[in-house]
Amino acid sequence: MSKSQIQYSIVVPVYNEELVIGETYKRLKRVMDSTEEAYEIIFVNDGSKDGTVEIAKTICNMDKNIKLLSFSRNFGHQLAISAGMDYSSGNAVVVIDADLQDPPEVILEMIKKWKEGYDVVYGRRAKREGETFFKKFTAKAFYRTLKSMTDIDIPVDTGDFRLIDRRVCDKLKSLPEHNRYVRGLVSWVGYKQTGVEFVRHERFAGETKYPLKKMLKFATDGIVSFSYKPLKFPLYIGGAVSAISVIYFIAYLLKAVITGTHASGLNLALSMIFFLVGGIFIILGIMGEYISRMGDEAKGRPLYIIGDKEGFKDEA
CATH class of the missing domain: 1.10.287 (Helix Hairpins)
Structure with a gap:
């Protein structure tokens, strides 16, 4: 399968996701097979220390549509997303986490919007299930604080779950900054953007990869990168x-x-x-x-x- 034949690239950053990666693959495969168009799923291993890599390699060996990138060490979620986009070949690139909180089935709605002419289709969280009051409150406060502090229209209540057109992906690849806040960069490059609402589910299995320390680092990256x-x-x-x-x-x-x-x-x-x-x-x-x-x-x-x-x- 050549690059020109691939319609969709699904980028999935993974870090210690041995309990969920198998189910993630099954649901993504079911969704993407239903499109009846060529696709690739790129798992980006961000220095996992459990059995994630072995499971991913097994999946790669039995399915030619699956690819795996492994970092030499843990570089972080945002750089894992960046690497997946750098190595992607599809005309449209979808970023989705492996924890299944963002339902893979929503990708079909994103594809529909993309075919209508939108360059970026982001997922907007209408409801967040299985999260503590503290997590919901701080997330809501952060998104609104960031929006008020920047001149860029960064949609609130959105994560990295989104579809971007190939030309948007190529523009993002040309941005060299290290402390990356990908969703902010996507808003910064512009183009025609819209959102689709969905209910964010509880994690399928395993533990969150964004404890308080990483949440604070992530918030700092967003504010410092896009506001003076x-x-x-x-x-x-x-x-x-x-x-x-x-x-x-x-x-x-x-x-x-x-x-x-x-x-x-x-x-x-x-x-x-x-x-x-x-x-x-x-x-x-x-x-x-x-x-x-x-x-x-x-x-x-x-x-x-x-x-x-x-x-x-x-x-x-």
Whole structure:
């Protein structure tokens, strides 16, 4: 099967998904076979330490439509998505996680929208099943905060589950930045975009690959990559502190005039000092995030390293 014959590329990043990858393959195969068009499914192994790779290789050996990329180590979810897109051959590329929270059956709706002329069709989560209140609340707050802080129209309540046209994929491949926020990049390149709603299910099996630490890192990537507003925080903080200082000074004078005494402002002064010191460290931390990312880009290292490939021809 040559590249020109492949209509759809399904990119599936996997990390320690031995409990679910078999079922993921079955459901994706059933959906894609129903299109009666040529397709490939690319599993991208992001440094799994369980039996994920062995299962994926077995699937590759029995199904010529399945391919496997294995990183030399764990490079992260967003770079796994990027690698899958880089090695994809289809006229349309679909990104979907392996946990089956995003139903593969929705891909058929995305394909329909694509054939209507849309270049990007993203999945919008109308409902999230099996998630804690904390996860739902923080996700909702993050998407709306990011939208308010950027000039780019990044749809809220969406993940990386989406279909993109080949020309959009090629534009994304030309973007070299390391700390990637793929869904933001997809919005940044533009083109004709629309969404389809779906109910996000509970994980089929296994544990989430986005604990709180990774969620915070992901949120930081999104904000720092697409907004310079945090760099303006020092101005806001400085203005607020100045206003508080003026108000305190006026209140201190009025109290002294009315009571005829000299009220001690030592405790408040100490509080102000600690507040200022904390603010300085926050500002330095924000600046450090931007500077460190500039350093990452200046180093010019590759985004990822492929340790092994299965199912790819020499010319792929």
